[in-house]
Amino acid sequence: MRWLSLLILGVSLSFGAVDINKANKTELMTLNGVGEAKANAILEYRKKHNCFSKVDEIKEVKGLGDKFLQKNRINMTVSSCKK
Numbered sequence: 559m560r561w562l563s564l565l566i567l568g569v570s571l572s573f574g575a576v577d578i579n580k581a582n583k584t585e586l587m588t589l590n591g592v593g594e595a596k597a598n599a600i601l602e603y604r605k606k607h608n609c610f611s612k613v614d615e616i617k618e619v620k621g622l623g624d625k626f627l628q629k630n631r632i633n634m635t636v637s638s639c640k641k
Contacts (some may be wrong), residue, residue, distance in 0.1 A: 573579030575635040578616060579609045590629045596621055 576585055578600065586597040596619070602627050603619045604610065616622050 575633050577614070577637050579604065579637045579639055583615050589633060591622075591626050610636045611639075612636060 578586070583594070583597040583601060586592055586600050587594065592600070599619050599621060600616070605623060610616060613631060613636055614627065615636075617622065617624065617627055
C-alpha cells in the first residue's frame, strides 16, 4: 500500500496540483499528511458544503490546519463550482 501511495504521489506531482474539489480519496491521499481518515473528512466536508471556494478553506476540515496548508498549498488547487 505504501508503494502505491508513493507511486500515486509521484504521478500526481508530475501532472500538477490536486484539485480538492474534484479529487477522489486516493488522489487526496497523495497530499502530505493525508491518510484515509483525513481524505474521508475532506470528502465529507465537500459533500456537506458542495465545494471549496479557495485552498485556504481546507483548514475548516477537522485535523487540517495551518501546518498542513503550508506543506501542501503548492500541491492543491480548487476548480470553480456552482453553489
